[in-house]
Amino acid sequence: MFELILRAPESLVETVSDALMLELDALSVSVEDADADSEAEQALFGEPGMPAPKAGWQRSTLRALFPEEAAATEAATLLLAQDWAADVAMQGLQPVPEQDWVRLTQSQFAPVEITPSFWIVPTWHEPPAAAQQIIRLDPGLAFGTGTHPTTRMCLRWIATQPDERRAGWQRVLDYGCGSGILAIGAALHNGQAIDAVDIDPAAVTSTQANAQANGVQLNAGLPELASGHYPLVLANILATPLKLLAPLLCGHVAAGGDLVLAGILERQADELTAAYAPWCELAVHDREDGWVLMTARFAP
Numbered sequence: 229m230f231e232l233i234l235r236a237p238e239s240l241v242e243t244v245s246d247a248l249m250l251e252l253d254a255l256s257v258s259v260e261d262a263d264a265d266s267e268a269e270q271a272l273f274g275e276p277g278m279p280a281p282k283a284g285w286q287r288s289t290l291r292a293l294f295p296e297e298a299a300a301t302e303a304a305t306l307l308l309a310q311d312w313a314a315d316v317a318m319q320g321l322q323p324v325p326e327q328d329w330v331r332l333t334q335s336q337f338a339p340v341e342i343t344p345s346f347w348i349v350p351t352w353h354e355p356p357a358a359a360q361q362i363i364r365l366d367p368g369l370a371f372g373t374g375t376h377p378t379t380r381m382c383l384r385w386i387a388t389q390p391d392e393r394r395a396g397w398q399r400v401l402d403y404g405c406g407s408g409i410l411a412i413g414a415a416l417h418n419g420q421a422i423d424a425v426d427i428d429p430a431a432v433t434s435t436q437a438n439a440q441a442n443g444v445q446l447n448a449g450l451p452e453l454a455s456g457h458y459p460l461v462l463a464n465i466l467a468t469p470l471k472l473l474a475p476l477l478c479g480h481v482a483a484g485g486d487l488v489l490a491g492i493l494e495r496q497a498d499e500l501t502a503a504y505a506p507w508c509e510l511a512v513h514d515r516e517d518g519w520v521l522m523t524a525r526f527a528p
């Protein structure tokens with residue numbers, strides 16, 4: 229494989245990508261911020277419900293893959309000869325070394341410690357000797373492999389609740405289940421009759437598969453599946469949807485039950501406390517890497 233590397237301004241990225249893929253037979257094109265890891269780097273992240281700050285980076289690096297060097301050279305020559313491509317610059321043409329991509333990807337995911345006895349372990353790893361509760365999970369399409377601090381904080385909360393609290397988890401709701409990791413974690417800590425819901429059908433499928441792989445019983449489905457009251461409601465989404473979902477989530481918490489929310493940045497904690505104030509006293513329980521875990525115990 230050969231990689232043709234080009235730099236293009238925001239206005240030309242789509243045209244160059246289309247030309248490479250549709251006219252010049254590139255196998256793939258990836259687009260990166262040309263200013264990544266520099267002072268000029270611009271985040272383009274927009275929370276759900278909020279517009280992205282901008283449609284594209286000021287300058288992008290495009291990497292196009294070709295099966296042979298001749299095809300990559302010809303594509304560069306043809307593309308750079310176009311009038312409209314005057315602001316496109318060639319940055320390089322290089323062979324892509326053969327690699328065992330599966331092994332490379334797998335090597336990036338080591339077992340994740342939640343507590344000394346509770347671990348998330350990819351299927352290609354042996355569990356650590358101290359692990360008593362284990363979630364077997366491979367990185368897949370859905371969010372939630374335990375590598376994100378928000379997921380880890382939720383699991384840590386679950387694992388560190390006293391036995392008498394866990395005994396009361398006769399029903400559990402995981403709202404925004406992703407891979408199902410929180411639902412599975414709750415099941416391994418005495419959670420019963422677990423409903424795991426997500427707006428993304430791929431997450432529902434992933435949750436069902438992961439639950440089966442872990443020998444865990446749960447009901448996965450779209451949000452309509454959630455019904456009635458639960459002694460434990462978990463939701464790791466993001467601050468903006470969590471604020472919108474406040475009446476719905478609080479309406480599902482049983483008297484005396486716990487609400488556990490994640491996906492919230494430290495600076496958003498006060499907004500969340502205010503949004504949930506009509507129903508409960510939401511407070512920061514844990515923090516990691518700029519994220520907070522917020523919890524509330526409802527009145528009995």
Ligand SMILES: C[S@@+](CC[C@H](N)C(=O)[O-])C[C@H]1O[C@@H](n2cnc3c(N)ncnc32)[C@H](O)[C@@H]1O
Pocket residue numbers: 276370371372373374378379382403404405406407408409410425426427428431451464465466469491
């Ligand atoms: C950050 S992931 C969390 C996944 C997993 N629960 C975890 O803790 O790792 C958030 C998930 O919430 C889902 N989601 C986002 N908005 C939602 C909504 N309004 N209702 C239900 N699910 C939602 C997304 O599809 C995504 O799978």
